Amino acid sequence: MASEGKTPLLQVENLKKQFHVRSRGARDIRLLRAVDGVSLHLEAGETLGIVGESGCGKSTLARLTVGLLQPSEGRVLIDGGDIWEPGAAGRERRRKFQMVFQNPSGSMNPRRTVGASVAEPLQAKGVRNTAEAVERMLTLVGLDPALATRKPHQLSGGQQQRASIARALIADPAIVVHDESIASLDISLQAQILNLLLDLQEDLGTSYLFISHDLAAVQAISHRVIVMYLGEVVEASAAEEFSGRPLHPYSVALRNATLLPDPAHERARGDTALRGDVPSPMNPPSGCRFHTRCPLATDLCAQQKPLLRDAGRGHLVACHYAEAGAGEVATQEGAL
Amino acid sequence: MLKMIVMRLLGVALVLLAVSALVFAFGALIPGDMTSVIVGQEGATQEQFEAVRQRLGLDKPLPVQYVNWLANALQGDFGTSPITGRSVASDLVRQFPVSLELALLTLLVSTAIGLPAGIVAAVHANRRLDVLIRVTLLFTFSVPIFVIGILLLLVGSRWAPDLFHVSFTPWSEDPVMHVRSMAMPLLTIAFPITAMTMQMTRASMLEVLHAPYVVTARAGGVREKRIEYLHALRNALPPIVTFIGFQLGILLGGLIVVEQIFSLPGLGRGMLEAINTRDYPMVTATTLVFATAFVIINALVDLLYPLLDPRQRGR
Amino acid sequence: MSTPPVLRVRDLTTRFHTSHGTVTAVNGVSFDVARGETLGLVGESGSGKSVTAMSVLRLVAKPGRIVGGRVELNGTDLLTLNEEEMRQRRGSECGMVFQNPMTALNPAFSVGWQMREALTAHERGNGTAGRIHAALADVGMPDPERQAASFPHQMSGGMRQRVVIAMGMINEPQLLIADEPTTALDVTIQAQVLDLMKNLTRDHGTALLLITHNMGVVAKMCDRVAVMYAGEIVEEAPVDELFGNSRHPYTRGLLRSIPRADRPRQKTPTLPGSPPDMSRLPAGCRFRDRCVFADDRCENHPDLLAVGARHKARCWKTQNGETLDETALSQEVPHGV
Ligand SMILES: Nc1ncnc2c1ncn2[C@@H]1O[C@H](COP(=O)(O)OP(=O)(O)OP(=O)(O)O)[C@@H](O)[C@H]1O
Ligand SMILES: Nc1ncnc2c1ncn2[C@@H]1O[C@H](COP(=O)(O)OP(=O)(O)OP(=O)(O)O)[C@@H](O)[C@H]1O
Ligand code: SF4
Ligand SMILES: [Mg+2]
Ligand SMILES: [Mg+2]
Numbered sequence: 001m002a003s004e005g006k007t008p009l010l011q012v013e014n015l016k017k018q019f020h021v022r023s024r025g026a027r028d029i030r031l032l033r034a035v036d037g038v039s040l041h042l043e044a045g046e047t048l049g050i051v052g053e054s055g056c057g058k059s060t061l062a063r064l065t066v067g068l069l070q071p072s073e074g075r076v077l078i079d080g081g082d083i084w085e086p087g088a089a090g091r092e093r094r095r096k097f098q099m100v101f102q103n104p105s106g107s108m109n110p111r112r113t114v115g116a117s118v119a120e121p122l123q124a125k126g127v128r129n130t131a132e133a134v135e136r137m138l139t140l141v142g143l144d145p146a147l148a149t150r151k152p153h154q155l156s157g158g159q160q161q162r163a164s165i166a167r168a169l170i171a172d173p174a175i176v177v178h179d180e181s182i183a184s185l186d187i188s189l190q191a192q193i194l195n196l197l198l199d200l201q202e203d204l205g206t207s208y209l210f211i212s213h214d215l216a217a218v219q220a221i222s223h224r225v226i227v228m229y230l231g232e233v234v235e236a237s238a239a240e241e242f243s244g245r246p247l248h249p250y251s252v253a254l255r256n257a258t259l260l261p262d263p264a265h266e267r268a269r270g271d272t273a274l275r276g277d278v279p280s281p282m283n284p285p286s287g288c289r290f291h292t293r294c295p296l297a298t299d300l301c302a303q304q305k306p307l308l309r310d311a312g313r314g315h316l317v318a319c320h321y322a323e324a325g326a327g328e329v330a331t332q333e334g335a336l
Numbered sequence: 337m338l339k340m341i342v343m344r345l346l347g348v349a350l351v352l353l354a355v356s357a358l359v360f361a362f363g364a365l366i367p368g369d370m371t372s373v374i375v376g377q378e379g380a381t382q383e384q385f386e387a388v389r390q391r392l393g394l395d396k397p398l399p400v401q402y403v404n405w406l407a408n409a410l411q412g413d414f415g416t417s418p419i420t421g422r423s424v425a426s427d428l429v430r431q432f433p434v435s436l437e438l439a440l441l442t443l444l445v446s447t448a449i450g451l452p453a454g455i456v457a458a459v460h461a462n463r464r465l466d467v468l469i470r471v472t473l474l475f476t477f478s479v480p481i482f483v484i485g486i487l488l489l490l491v492g493s494r495w496a497p498d499l500f501h502v503s504f505t506p507w508s509e510d511p512v513m514h515v516r517s518m519a520m521p522l523l524t525i526a527f528p529i530t531a532m533t534m535q536m537t538r539a540s541m542l543e544v545l546h547a548p549y550v551v552t553a554r555a556g557g558v559r560e561k562r563i564e565y566l567h568a569l570r571n572a573l574p575p576i577v578t579f580i581g582f583q584l585g586i587l588l589g590g591l592i593v594v595e596q597i598f599s600l601p602g603l604g605r606g607m608l609e610a611i612n613t614r615d616y617p618m619v620t621a622t623t624l625v626f627a628t629a630f631v632i633i634n635a636l637v638d639l640l641y642p643l644l645d646p647r648q649r650g651r
Numbered sequence: 652m653s654t655p656p657v658l659r660v661r662d663l664t665t666r667f668h669t670s671h672g673t674v675t676a677v678n679g680v681s682f683d684v685a686r687g688e689t690l691g692l693v694g695e696s697g698s699g700k701s702v703t704a705m706s707v708l709r710l711v712a713k714p715g716r717i718v719g720g721r722v723e724l725n726g727t728d729l730l731t732l733n734e735e736e737m738r739q740r741r742g743s744e745c746g747m748v749f750q751n752p753m754t755a756l757n758p759a760f761s762v763g764w765q766m767r768e769a770l771t772a773h774e775r776g777n778g779t780a781g782r783i784h785a786a787l788a789d790v791g792m793p794d795p796e797r798q799a800a801s802f803p804h805q806m807s808g809g810m811r812q813r814v815v816i817a818m819g820m821i822n823e824p825q826l827l828i829a830d831e832p833t834t835a836l837d838v839t840i841q842a843q844v845l846d847l848m849k850n851l852t853r854d855h856g857t858a859l860l861l862i863t864h865n866m867g868v869v870a871k872m873c874d875r876v877a878v879m880y881a882g883e884i885v886e887e888a889p890v891d892e893l894f895g896n897s898r899h900p901y902t903r904g905l906l907r908s909i910p911r912a913d914r915p916r917q918k919t920p921t922l923p924g925s926p927p928d929m930s931r932l933p934a935g936c937r938f939r940d941r942c943v944f945a946d947d948r949c950e951n952h953p954d955l956l957a958v959g960a961r962h963k964a965r966c967w968k969t970q971n972g973e974t975l976d977e978t979a980l981s982q983e984v985p986h987g988v
Contacts, residue, residue, distance in 0.1 A: 552755045
């Protein structure tokens, strides 16, 4: 994917993760391919958005990327070096990541003060006097530094999420991975946090991997967007390009299902729903994994797996009929 | 389902094998052995000692001893007690029904009272009825079994000597007397167990009474009693059943005390006596019986689980 | 509208007495829902939407108590009924759909059993299997006979939510209350479930009270919208009017802060601050601390007054025909505390 000559900050190559699961009551163990051959790259100061439905492997990908999980196959490279290289080199590389999770209250130690939690990554680096840095960081994320002495439960959800962002950024990480970091917040808070992230990125030059099932939120913050379906990347493109011309029929469906705050437009739209449910990753469909729900599917789709190919301007898509699907978007979304 | 039962039984057999090995090992590791009991501590010559050891097979290596012991045990032969001179198995056969009756009656009574009491307490959580039930039952729970037992014994023998017959009478001799002789031991041990069942039921019910599906049922106009006793109870039941199975362990300990206080010729009292007199074969055999009962009850509870919770059933 | 509304709520007030003090979660709320109409109830987390819904069916749990007002369903004030009369109306005159389909169904019983429960709670007699299968078919369930025999854990979230909707509709209630019915679902499944609810309520002429915080869902589904803030309704208007010409600063801020899929990497204007602590509400307008339009008048509590045809707002600045001055909005801090 990286067309430039130099190595990108983060490079993920053909990453796979399989879980051995035993369904309840059943005796046999089955293989669940949570992430199945994902490649991506991220430049310094860039935001890569990853969207997809529940269970498509977003969180697993996030945990693999930051080194919380070991891949079954594939590599995660930071500045060209493998994060799982044995010894200090690998450990050092894994430290370059920070992660912000969905549930702000669950990710902070309830018995420690907010200030102590925020200081943690700095202390892990061996910095002794953290008070000043904590104060600066809290101010930066728009929190009153006096809140440092409070316990997490004394903060509102939005304040807690700001504090976890402060914690993620305090040790100057190269990459911050957001796994649904704004999903549990109110719309007005979501907007506050998204703006905050944009500002901080401008000031600090941090790279974000921004994972969400909410296409609107992903597009609001990303330079590039990746769409996942059942453990695979089905589309990858610059955000601008993607917003004007989503190519994969699944991206189109996702886009159509994302409701806009515009009554006239919504009423005119009629039924746009995709048929059926997301198949189980334990038993993914043959050929193109989307063919069971795809409005464009033919026999070919059920038999032959489409590879990720360039549909022009670096816009990657894995679909036999992607261009046909895009035409449909143009007419449906003409109003935009 | 059948496959699951077979697997389960296999598991039980393995566990029992391990337990028997453990029980045997403990018996063998306790300082001193049966020989010293039989021959007497002092004045015995080395030759007498060796002769007895040989007769009992104690000179052989431990694993061999174990296999021999196990082979006999499987045929129901646990050896002869050096103290009483009777066959251990025959003693067990005599003691077992007494303890089993007491244990089953206790479970029956404690469940029959504790379960509804727990449900009512949960439904009336933190209101007067709940507090009343909890105070009454928890008070008895916090008093040790032997205190209740002795109190009952004193009260019973003083105020209602006709109602409570103190010395044990078997069924076969006089059914009425038998019931009377079992009443007080039963009361003694049933109190704390009932309190536990009540407490567990209440906690388990409280958890499900606030579950979203209970609200769904209520919003659908289902009658409150039906919600409590059907919708909620069905979901509260699995942990309660597990707990009742688990109580058997506590019950076994309780039996030892209660049988001692009320002089019931059951396993518990037999065990205590055997320990006091260092009657090794008796101790090992009784322990094995207790352990077997425990393992089998728990296996039964496990088998009940899929019946109670559809999510545990295979697809 | 000449026909009386199916649901008519007046001055509904519900309080929670907790160790931290008394919270008036719903404070003097009034609204109507007419036959065949969908009223959206929106607002920030904790603004009292769910408690309003639960109050209508008198399902508010323990520390909470309805302390005043009227809830008229087809002309009968539900708050004056005894418990048995109330029970008979739940599920038959008013159905309910809850947020989380994963927990709203009882895991111990089959789907068909639970649907039969919903039927038999209101009528004696048998021969209900047909009705259950028909209700499941109505919500687009493939193979209803087989699905009726399966347990909730064997179904996906979207299918379970269909079951919950089928259960809510099985007695053909005149009113359906749906509390965030699609929040726990994926967007593609959300679209299916919303289409389904729209068609069902249209076909049966059901009045729908739809609670959500997703303005896209409101745009798609609702005829009218009531916006709640800190326990009160602060604005009520027909949907186009609300999106096109909102007259309350909170609604304005809310609408402007929605991230738009069609505008990549552009800063969204935000609503600064966070909602007030419900146990320590400020005097005067409850939105005052976050409001860019606030002035001296706002130290007094404004009433919900008509600002146009079928349009009401609770704001000093838009009463007497004034309009909100949009230039004030540009002074907003990009990410205030
Ligand atoms: N530790 C694990 N053991 C077994 N299966 C797992 C494990 N973690 C995840 N999975 C499975 O892998 C798949 C992908 O899960 P993942 O959490 O990555 O999805 P996701 O895209 O983050 O979904 P969501 O939007 O619901 O968070 C799911 O089917 C999940 O059940
Ligand atoms: N059981 C309770 N005990 C005490 N306070 C409660 C209880 N339930 C609700 N409240 C209070 O009532 C207020 C309104 O809550 P409600 O659940 O109606 O909010 P909501 O608008 O539905 O929010 P959300 O969008 O998060 O569902 C909240 O401030 C909450 O603190
Ligand atoms: S009354 Fe005042 S503070 Fe309240 S919303 Fe209107 S202008 Fe803002
Ligand atoms: Mg996830
Ligand atoms: Mg709610």
